[in-house]
Amino acid sequence: MTERLAVRADLFDFPEDPGWQVEAPAAVRYLPDHWLLVEDGRIAGTRPGTEAPGPGWRCIDHRGRLLLPGFIDTHVHAPQLDVIASYGTELLEWLNTYTFPAECKYADPAEAERGSALFLDALLASGTTAAAVFPTVHKVSAEALFAAAAQRHMRVLAGKVLMDRHAPDGLRDDVAQAERDCVDLIERWHGRGRVAYAVTPRFAATSTREQLAMAGRLCAAYPDVYMQTHVAENRSEVRWMAELFPEARSYLDIYVRHGLMTPRSLFAHGIWLDDTDRAVLREAGASIAFCPSSNMFIGSGLFDWGRTEGQGVAVHLASDVGGGTSLSMLRTIADGYKVLALQGQKLTAWKALYTATHGAARHLRLSHEIGHLSPGTLADFVVWDWAQGPVARRRIEVARDLHERVFAWMTLGDERNVVSTWVAGQERYRRPE
Template sequence: MTGPRRVALQGDLLDVIGDPGWSAPQDAPSGVRFRPGHWLLIEDGRIVDVRAEAPGPDWRREVRTGQLILPGFIDTHVHSPQLDVITSYGTELLDWLETYTFPAERRYADPAVAQAGAATFLDALLAHGTTTAVVFPTVHKVSADALLAAAHARGMRLIAGKVLMDRHAPDGLRDDVVGAEADSRELIARWHGTGRLSYALTVRFAPTSTPAQLAMAGRLLAEVPGLYMQTHVAENRAEVAWVAELFPQARSYLDVYHRAGLLNERSVLAHGIWLDDTDRALLADTGAQIAHSPSSNLFLGSGLFGWRALEAAGARVSIASDVGGGTSLSIQRTLADAYKMQAMQGVKLSAWKALYTATRGGAEALGLAGEIGSFEPGRSADLCVWDWASGPVAQHRDALARGLHERLFAWLMLSDERNLHETWIAGTCRPSPIRPDRSGVSR
């Protein structure tokens, strides 16, 4: 991907550079920066300045008057092959895996399927405004290789790795400890630190890895600097009970990973619904994060996530679509479900907190705040241009909004990929495939 060396993009710039917490929303809280009609200056793919006045003629000017410009969204847990089974009907987690997920993932042993699936998935992320993601491919090395290669070709910030799964899985979806380590080492050597890629040791979940495989993953995590680890934890009560049977020596589901050396500040664990106070303290102590997946939790009937309790214990929380358990790659729809889930527990999620979690907060949780998540100078120019409102209902609501928070909250609840005009990756523009006609004017 290549683009102009110096680009100036004008529009309504909004980023949130500090956690707003859980207090009642204000229109101008500390850490929220709204700069309507400002210019974002991008040089060699990185942000160099924000200013009110237009730059000189040595900058290519891209005008997006009246459009909302945000940092690209960060999805911290999503499954690339599961677009095939998104919105599948009628089961809870364990049955859902057997009925829908595992058959879909078996197809990714075919290199042609893996390559086509990776391209479809990554283009879909970009078409929904997601520029960074932490992704599960499948157990097949070719699946991880195809996904990482496709992300590199698009210049995307991606964290992914071959799934580790050596038991309690169907034929065609199991590896073994020796082969999994060899495949992982080869993929790490090829992709970890290449371009904007990082490798993640990808434990499917504790029941599908033997203690020996978990220990192997722990050794690799300690050995190779900068590796991530991704897995699932405490999503469903039947799953938690199964883990207790399989690992009777562990204090809890989370403790299984801790004993294997898999918890550190680069560990991303999806769900985390059925945790206790000791688990929450362990997450805080190790720096591991929970990738909150509200759409999936609601769709599969897994439970209500205790976001405030985790943060009160000092643990980190990011936001995730978890497609295909989740029903959309849209981070706005995911955040709308997060709002509803918290409301059911008497907690109100503000638009500021929601936007922070999907941008700068996610970057901080991944240790990437120096690269993505805000419009600070030096950050990669990963951003999206959105319509404030699309369609008569949203346009009517937007026109009546009183103050910035009300306007942004309505945008979060009513918008989706149909509001997206374009996604920028490292300063290169990719028009939305849904809305390829840009209303802005280049000059």
């Protein structure tokens, strides 16, 4: 029997890239007081709020609230909730002081299962319904994450992290066993439900040339898997890569030399890339995950989104928890606005929200499934309060136009504005009364 759901709210999504202009009417789809119609977990259409769907529909009335596609976080670390908001270090010291000890716990299957469930439920409570995720070097951590995602029917891209050097005991693998683990995980999980595998070398420093080459072979053998890693996040890190790989022209070139530059490659950060690097990314069709909260918190630098996209490289947004300080993509976007403002660039509400929804889906080759509210896509959506608290409510009340109103919501909002989160037409989070 067909399951029919109708949700009444102010519907809002982006069928096209709005660019950097406030005036972008063809790219902004705003339907105040409309029903979103869902049949068997997929969006079937919309209709005005005054036209009730009729018998046979489960109707939920959220009049006066906002409904958007679920956010897509394109770079985040599942085990790092334990180290979020850790004091006083830059990247390399931060890894050794906080991150690596926390990740060692995930060798324990029970801890991996507990942590994966907590992490995914926290994403849902923050308004994020899909993510590209780093678990840990332990195979069991990837299995636990995949199983938890499958239980929630979430779109998750992930893979066992590859590290065979420059990491503590308990966080190193070896090339042969890592390859066997990856192949087994790909064969059992990639394409199962909404899970996709991502070959995941942590960053070039923690993999030998042999391991990076093995990762490249996996990408060639399984061309529909993703590849995710870090690049050019911190200046000390960039100098270290030059010492470790003197034959490479640049940090990014290390990955190119080992077969890791593909149309499905996601590179986090990319702050300290040059024009040649960006040309390589453009030609490959690879993309950069902009992580503003993390970049500011760890003191890594200011990413130049305008220049990167202007040179033809796709950019999406990411929380990068635990370097980032919140899983909320609204907080991430607000920090992104500040990073760009320091460089004389202005991030519109339209560009930010498009990038965190439909734009990310397009770069991940998933726009047939997620990122917008078009008929046929899976019903991954979030219902939001326009405002929480008297200051935000007043700001929304006096907004002069739609962009000003949405920008205020985007800047002042966070996970407290989330009313409910739906994945494939099923409610997976509801804010406690």
